[in-house]
Amino acid sequence: MGMCFGVRDAIELAHERAAAGPVTVLGDLVHNESVLADLRGRGVLIRQDASDIPTREVLITAHGASNRRIESLRQLGLTVTEATCPLVHRAHQALKKLVTAGFHPLVIGQAGHVEVRGLTEDHPECDVVLTESEVDLLPERPRYGVVSQTTQPVARVRELIAHLSQRFPGSEVRWIDTVCQPTKDRQTAAENLAERCDVILVIGGIHSNNTRRLVDTCRSRCARVHWLQTSNDLDPAWIRETDTVGITAGTSTPDSVIEAIETALKNLSSQRMSPQTEAA
Numbered sequence: 694m695g696m697c698f699g700v701r702d703a704i705e706l707a708h709e710r711a712a713a714g715p716v717t718v719l720g721d722l723v724h725n726e727s728v729l730a731d732l733r734g735r736g737v738l739i740r741q742d743a744s745d746i747p748t749r750e751v752l753i754t755a756h757g758a759s760n761r762r763i764e765s766l767r768q769l770g771l772t773v774t775e776a777t778c779p780l781v782h783r784a785h786q787a788l789k790k791l792v793t794a795g796f797h798p799l800v801i802g803q804a805g806h807v808e809v810r811g812l813t814e815d816h817p818e819c820d821v822v823l824t825e826s827e828v829d830l831l832p833e834r835p836r837y838g839v840v841s842q843t844t845q846p847v848a849r850v851r852e853l854i855a856h857l858s859q860r861f862p863g864s865e866v867r868w869i870d871t872v873c874q875p876t877k878d879r880q881t882a883a884e885n886l887a888e889r890c891d892v893i894l895v896i897g898g899i900h901s902n903n904t905r906r907l908v909d910t911c912r913s914r915c916a917r918v919h920w921l922q923t924s925n926d927l928d929p930a931w932i933r934e935t936d937t938v939g940i941t942a943g944t945s946t947p948d949s950v951i952e953a954i955e956t957a958l959k960n961l962s963s964q965r966m967s968p969q970t971e972a973a
Contacts (some may be wrong), residue, residue: 694882695951697875697944699778703755704728706776711737717749719766720807722754723775724943726896726922743769750774753947756807757781759814773795781808784871786902788812788819788840796838796867799831801850801855802903809842825856825947835867844903844944846880846910875944876903883907883941887914890939892932894958895920896951897943911941924953932958934965 700723710716717738721729729739740746743766753763757777766773773936792798798819802809814821822828837857841850850872858866887893893911897904899922911918919931932938938958942951 694743694879694940694942695944695946697873699873699875700754700945703776703778704732706774707732707737707752708735710750710774711735712753714750716750716752716774717746717748718752718754718776719743719758720756720899721747721900722752723898724904725943725945725947725950727898727947727950728945746771752776754807755781757785757811761814762811772781772802777793778843778873780871780873780875781811783810784840784843785815786814787869787871788816788838790835791838791840791867791869792816794838794867796836796865797834799837800840800841801837801839801845801853806842806902808844808902812840812842822853825853828853828856829862830859832862833861834864836860836867839866839868840871842902843871844876844906845872847872847877847908848880848900865872868928876906879903879907879944880910883910884914886939886941887911887918889937890915891917891936893918893939894927894954895941895943896922896954897946898922901943901945904946907941907943921954924957925948927954927957928960929961932961 703722707722717740720741725949751766753775755776755778763773772881788798798816799820800809801811802821804821809821820831841852854868893915895904895908895911908918908920921927
């Protein structure tokens with residue numbers, strides 16, 4: 694659970710660039726407010742609009758960006774540094790390979806998400822789907838080339854590809870698996886954990902797609918699942934004295950946040966186990 698190597702590397706790069714001079718991150722480096730607050734404390738500027746970048750150097754987030762977007766930034770006279778996760782780069786390369794081979798590009802992912810925008814901006818003809826009903830709205834094409842957002846549950850991706858093949862039995866469907874291994878590992882661990890616990894706490898940023906997917910996975914196996922960002926969100930009423938509580942966390946969640954919630958749980962357990970003091 695917790696941070697993956699791509700997120701750790703992106704944060705380390707942001708720290709290095711901030712120590713060297715003024716730098717602006719275009720968008721949220723990762724989808725975790727604790728991380729973003731720490732970056733701001735180090736002098737890193739965060740802007741959502743490319744026209745509002747006050748520094749010469751701009752940092753691309755771990756979610757990546759299209760070649761079109763990066764080139765437009767360079768044309769503004771900016772120095773572009775990429776903190777893109779290597780596994781996101783791999784997804785870009787896979788989609789380009791499919792398009793070059795003559796397949797119509799299809800991305801399984803959350804439309805509008807920064808990673809999905811980065812994948813699709815270089816391929817304006819690209820379709821994006823996340824549900825069977827969205828697949829049903831697609832026109833029939835001779836060849837579909839499919840990749841996915843790196844943080845989608847791979848089982849769900851397979852379901853949608855199967856539905857695509859059933860919807861268009863005459864079409865050739867080629868899939869390159871771009872779900873990242875850290876996402877797969879965390880999904881599997883979360884499934885196993887949720888089956889053994891009465892309560893699951895999923896820790897991660899409210900805008901984190903992979904955290905949202907962990908919540909969905911845990912809720913399919915455990916009736917009581919709560920999503921929290923920090924230890925301040927922990928509600929003792931969620932937990933009964935006899936409960937077994939499991940913790941999992943998204944790939945952008947800092948260790949310090951996980952440890953703070955674990956400490957709060959242990960303190961809660963100690964308080965409940967302490968003998969009651971009888972009033973004099």
